[in-house]
Amino acid sequence: MSTPLALTKDYIFTHDLRDATAKIYFAATRALTRHFGEEISLESIDHRSILGWRRKELERGLAKQSWNTYSNHLRTVWGYAIEQGTLLHTSINPFKKTTVIPPKRPSKTVARDAIKRARDWLKSMVAEECYSKKRSAITPAWFWLAVFEMFYYTGIRLNALLTLRYGDVDWDNRIIKVQADTEKTHREFSIPIMPGLEPHILKLLEAAKEIGFAPDDQLFNVNRFSRHYRSTVMNIDQIEGMYRKLTREVGIRMTPHRFRHTLATDLMRQPERNIHLTKSLLNHSNIATTLSYIEVDYDHMRAVLHERSLSQGAIAFERRVDEHMPVPVAQPLPVLPEPVALPQPDVCMEPMVFEADEVRGKECSSHIPIPSESKLLTHVASITSERFTLEQAILPVGTGLSHELTWDGPGTWWEELGIPPASSGDEVSESSLLLTLMINRVGIKSYSWS
Structure with missing residues (x-):
């Protein structure tokens, strides 16, 4: 009676195999006989018995690649025996379709x-x-x-x-x-x-x-x-x-x-x-x-797909960064000098307040020296009945508004500030003179419009 080992020896004898290849065939045959026994009858080895052996081997932890090695080599041996007429009881190879799908192996390349x-x-x-x-x-x-x-x-x-x-x-x-x-x-x-x-x-x-x-x-x-x-x-x-x-x-x-x-x-x-x-x-x-x-x-796959996108116009433009160019470093903002405080006069100043009817209060805020003999510069500070805009406050004299700007003539406060008075023939009005004063801000700390 023929045995699995006898079939394997016959196959190796009739084929010119390297010693290392012959060892693999013998290893697969020994695994088979460990499960079925060395004196197992070839007639009792059918497709379902091989599937039962496969389940047992995988359950005990055999790698799927190793099982496929057993299955492939024994299928070759049984196929040769059927072809040569050694197995007369069957024409179906019991190892056919007994391999399993192994998991994907990790990369075998070396970086x-x-x-x-x-x-x-x-x-x-x-x-x-x-x-x-x-x-x-x-x-x-x-x-x-x-x-x-x-x-x-x-x-x-x-x-x-x-x-x-x-x-x-x-x-x-x-x-x-x-x-x-x-x-x-x-x-x-x-x-x-x-x-x-x-x-x-x-x-x-x-x-x-x-x-x-x-x-x-x-x-x-x-x-x-x-x-x-x-x-x-x-x-x-x-x-x-x-x-x-x-x-x-x-x-x-x-x-x-x-x-x-x-x-x-x-x-x-x-x-x-x-x-x-x-x-x-x-x-x-x-x-x-x-x-x-x-x-x-x-990396190569990404490059090929990118070339495809460029050739088909899927990408309209590319932004390329020159890695060799130095990265610009943010420069600190320049430090501005501290503002120089103007010297404050010792004389308490009257605030420039425009009023429609009366001056409602006096504060020492805007520093414009006002002589005691002169009249107050009319300035709207707060109005109960109506409010005037800045443009209205500087309208020329004769507009009929009650907040017209007036002064006593030569020798008053603007001369002390170095502002020449307007002559009778000049087109400069009192209101434009006040505007000049506001622009120059000579000797003035602040204005408060309310």
Whole structure:
């Protein structure tokens, strides 16, 4: 009687799978047998029993992405068995339509400032080892800097980097060849060596040549460049250990796979936005996989939508602020000098009061000296029967109003103020003389009109 494990072994035997891929198939099969038992009959595994297993796994806290991994790999195994006629009791794959919709994963890209901080820290470790001749936190630092730049510039898979050989680098053409048997997609492809990556690859090649690397030797093998390591082959744990140190130092999680997502997103930010170039560099089998690597760039989305608005006339004008222009600083208001008080005369002054009938009171407010022999200057202060406006109060003599302005002639108070009297032939009237006095305000503190 066939078992789930036997089906999985048959599938792996008939397919050219990498060791890492085969481990995933075996892990899914072990999860199945933990639930149903190792000797479970294949006839008893149907669609509803798989749904029951799914519910139990999700209830105990299994991530939906992990369940989908089980479902997808076991569906492939069962599909192959049905195709080959191994399963005679059914033609329906019990794992069909058993995946679930996983929650959206958080962004897997690494921010630019975090990449810069990580690079600066690695460079500082290189300088520390160079000048102190002592082991730094990561050693040899120059080698780990080359690993970091390799992931940053190329987005190469972790397994592909570990399987690169010394002879895979074509330095004359600045090309790195990735062999098909080491790739997840089983396709050979080439990676261009960019100018920023050149010095790191050149240093690695020179160091490898100096210690006698053979063409088939593992190129990225830290164990051969430092006496502090005892292994002969560099493995995944060593690279992940370095990235854990990098994560602690920068405070942002960094992994080699996140650099693939970052590279794909950055390439799509470029003006060309060449999806075929991105797919070829990452060596994806289909373009849908490449699109899943590209994170949503909201800054780019905002800029594209803004360009659309401008081209269609939705925005009539823009207000642009030059950030390089200095911001004007508000200047304080000028301090005005304090008014200078005029000297006050010692003589008590009569207020200038216009009255229609009589003067109702005397106050020492407006300081116009009035000789004791002269008559009062008629001025309306308060009127019980009727009120006159200022224009009426300065009407020329002869208007018939009872508040006409009068004085005794030459030698009276206006001469003391320096105002020449009007002659008989002058057109200047007594009222205009009073207006002149009001404008000049010579020796006068205030007027009160009521």
